[in-house]
Amino acid sequence: MDTVTITLKKVPGLYLECESVTPDKFAGKNAEEIAALPCAEGKRNYVLGDWFEIAGAAGATAADTKIVVNGAGTDKCKYIGAWMTAGEVVVNGTADMFTGAWMEGGKLTVKGDVRSFSALQMKGGEFIIEGRAWNYLAAAYRGDWRGMQGGTIRVKGDVGSDLGTFMNGGTIIVEGNADIHVGTHAEGGTIIIKGKAHRRVGGQMVKGEIYVFGGCDVMMPGFKKIEEREIEVDGEKHVFNVFIGDLGERHPKSKGEVVYGHLYTLKE
Amino acid sequence: MTAGTPSPLVNLFEKEDFEDWSKPHLVGATTEYSSLLALQAKKEGGERKYGNGIIVSVVTCTEIKQGVAIETGKTSQAYFDACSVIELDDEDFKTLGINKNTNVRVTSAAGTVVLKAIGARQGLYPGLAHIPMGPWANIVVPSYTYSTGEPCFCGFDCLIEPAPEAKIESAVKLMHEKCGLEYVGDPHYD
C-alpha cells in the first residue's frame, strides 16, 4: 500500500470542501497530479496544491492507496473520505462535516472529533472515531428514508443527537454517551451505546437492535419489557432487560410473526 | 459575556476565545448545562435553589403586546416595555424572596441579561419562566441547533438571581455593547 501524506499549509478562513481527498480520486496519481485535484472554499475554486503540502504518490488502485491528512485546520475541512470505496484514510486531528459520508468501503480513522453528518448513509467499510462525533452520525440525508446500510462505526467518545436516524443495517458502537434521538425510524442495524443515552431512544423504531449499557434518562412510552436475557455484546456478556417497540409505529409481519424493534438495557 | 458576571457557574461556560465556537456544546448545550445546574443545586441542598437564585426552564414566545410593539418600532418604549421582562410563577417569586416588578439577572449557558421579573400573564407552573421573543431574550438563548438550524428558543435552563439595583439596557445599546461595538446613538430615535 502506498501512502500519500497531505499537510494543510494554512487554516482556511471559512471551510474547505475536500471531496477530492479519497483514495478513489487519488488512485494512480503522482504528487503533482494530486495537487491539481479541485477543492473549494465557498464559491472560490482552488486546487488541493493551493492548500496542502503533498508528499508521496498513490497506489495504482484505491485499495492500494493510503492517505494521511495532517496539519492544524483539518477541523475546517469537509467531505474527507466521502464516497470512498476502498483504501485507507487517516486524519490526524478533528474533521468537519460529512467525513466518511456515503462511504462504501475501506477504512477511515479520525484521531480527533468528527462534526455532524459524518458517515451519512454509509454502505460499508470501517470507520473509527477516536474522539467524539457530533449530531446525525450515520443518519439519512434530509428527506431520504435510507440511513446507514452497512459497515461498522466505532466511536471512542460521546455522540450528539440523531444517531442512526433511519438506520437500515450495519453496526455502530459508541463507547461514551449519546444525546437525544437514537435510532429514530430505524428499520434494521445494531446500535451499541456503552454509556448512557439521554432521551427518546428508539422512537418510531420499526426494526433493529439498540443496546444501552448505561440506561436511558427517559424511556419512550411505546416500549414494553418482555424478558430478561443474557447476551454477548461487543465481546462482553451481560444480563439485559429486553424491550420491544416502538408500539406506536407500524410493524411488518414476517412468517406470520410481527417484527418489533428491540431495546436492551443493562440489568442492575 | 460581560465582565464581573455574578455566578461562578457562568465561568464554566465563559468562552475565553469566542472564535473557537466548538468549545462549549457537544451533548446538547441545554442538556450539559441543565445537568450541571442540577448537580450544583443538589450540592446546595435544594431542588432548584442555587446561591441566592433559582433555576428555571425558560421558553421564549410571541405575545400580542410584543407583536404590536414590533409594528410601532423596535426602538420604541412600547417594545422595551413588552420585551425586557421575564414572567415567573408566583411560587417562584416566593422562593426567590422578591416582589413582582423587581429586576433580576438571568444567566444561561449563552449569556447574562438583566430583565424585570413580572407575574405570569399566561399560566406558568413553578420552574417554568417566559421571556417574550426579542433582543433581550436572545442574549440568553443558546445558539446550539442540534444540527437542524433551529436554536434552543424553548426549554433551556437559566439561573435567576435578584438584581434590584441593576439597570435594563435599551435594545440597540444592549446589542452594541454585547457585540463589542461602540454605541454612538442615532438621531432617528435618541
Next chain:
Amino acid sequence: MTKCIKNVICTFCGTLCDDLEVDVSDDGKRIEQVRNACAIGAEKYLHVGNPGRVVVPRMRQADGTYKDVSYDEAIDFTAKTLLKAKKPLMYGWSSTNCEAIAEGNVLAEKIGGVVDNCATVCHGSSLLAIQDTGVPSCTLGEVKNRADRIIFWGCNPAHAHPRHMSRYSIFPRGFFSAKGQKGRKIICVDCRETDTAKVADHFVRIKQSYDYEVFDALRTLLRGEEIPDEVGGVPREKLQELIDICKGGRFVTLFFGMGLTHTLGRNHNIDAGINFIRDLNDYTKATLIAMRGHYNVTGAGQVLGWQYGYPFACDLSRLTTARHNPGETTSVDLLVRHEVDACMVIASDLAAHFPFEATRRMAHIPTITLDPHICMSTELSDLHIPVAIVGVEVGGCCYRMDNVPIDTRKVIDAPEGVLTDEEVFQRINKRVDELLAEAGCKDAAEYLEYLEKQEA
C-alpha cells in the same frame, strides 16, 4: 374627505386576513383609519405615518454614525460586497412579496450565496419533518367549513395570529359547521396555560419538552397498546379521552406552532405529530396545518421551492448546483460556525430574533439590510437600504399559512424616491452584471480570482 379602500389584505401574520377596510386621505398619502384588523394589523397600517421614517439609504462610517447616501452608491456597495465575499448569506424574505423574492434569488445564484428564509428559526423543522414523512394537510377554508375537532398544539393564536380563531378555527359558521363554536370541540396542548387554552374546551398541560413522548403515547394508545400511567405529566386517562374526542369527530385539524418546532427534538416532534394525524385517518378525516408566522414566509419557501427545489437553507455557492442541508446551510449554523463572510438581511430582523452568538457574528462581517423601518439589524449593519412596505405601499403575491396565494394591494403611495424590494434587486442584478462584464468574467467564482490578481 377620505376614501375607503375595501378588502385590503393585512400583511402581518400568516393568516393574511383579506377583509380590512382602510380610510385613506384624499391625496393618497396618509392612512386615517383601519377597520376589521386586529391590534397588530391596525398598528401596522397606522404607524406608517409616524415621524422618523428613513427614506434614503444610510451607510455606517468608521466612528459608528450613519451617513445618508444615494441609492446608486448603496447598490454599488451591495453588489461589490456580495461579489467579494466567498460565501455570502442572504437571509430574510418573509416580509416581502414573491416578485421580490424571485428577483432576489436570481441575485443569489449570480453571486453564489446561501438563500435562507425565516423558516430556518421558525417552521424549518416542520419542513424537515414534511420531507421525512409527508403531510396530510388542507386549506383554512376546509377547516372553517368542515372541521369539528380542533387541536392547538404548542401554538397560541390568541397572541400570534389574533383573528385566526374567529375567521377559521373556533368561531366561524361554515357550510358543514353551521353551529360554529358550539359544534366544535377545541383541544389545546401546551406547557403554559395560554389565552388560547382559556377558550379551549380541553386544556392538556404537558411538561416542557415532552411533546415527542406524548405523541408517541397517543399513537401507542391508538393502536390499542399499553402505556405507562403518566407520560410527560399527563395521566393515561386524559390521553385516552383525547383520543376518544378525536375519533368521535368528522374532521380533525391539528394546528401546531413554535411550541413544537423550538423545543427539544424539533423536527422529530412534528414528525411524530404528522404520524399521529396519519394514524387518526384510519378512523376519521384528520389534517394538520403549520401556524406560519410572517405573512409571506410560506411564499419565500414556495418561490425557493420552484426555483431551486428546496424550501429554505439553499446553498448556491457552487453556482451550478443547489444544495440543502439544514444544520449546515441554515443561517444560525452558518453564522455561529463562521461559515459565511458577508450577510444581507432582507425584510426580516435577524439581530432581534437570532440567538445572540449569531447576531454577534453578523455584526462583525459586512452586512447590508433591506428594511422599511429601523430595526435591530439595521443598527448593526454597514448599510441600510429603506424600501416601500409590501401590502401598504406596494402590492404583490403572498402565500397564506395553508399555501394559498393571495394578491396583496397597495393602499397609499410610498414616500417619494423610495424603491420597492423588487426594484432594488433588479438594480443590484444589473450592477453585478456590469461589474462581471467590466472584469471580463463569466461568473462570480472567476471574479474572485480576478480580484485576487488585482490585489497582487
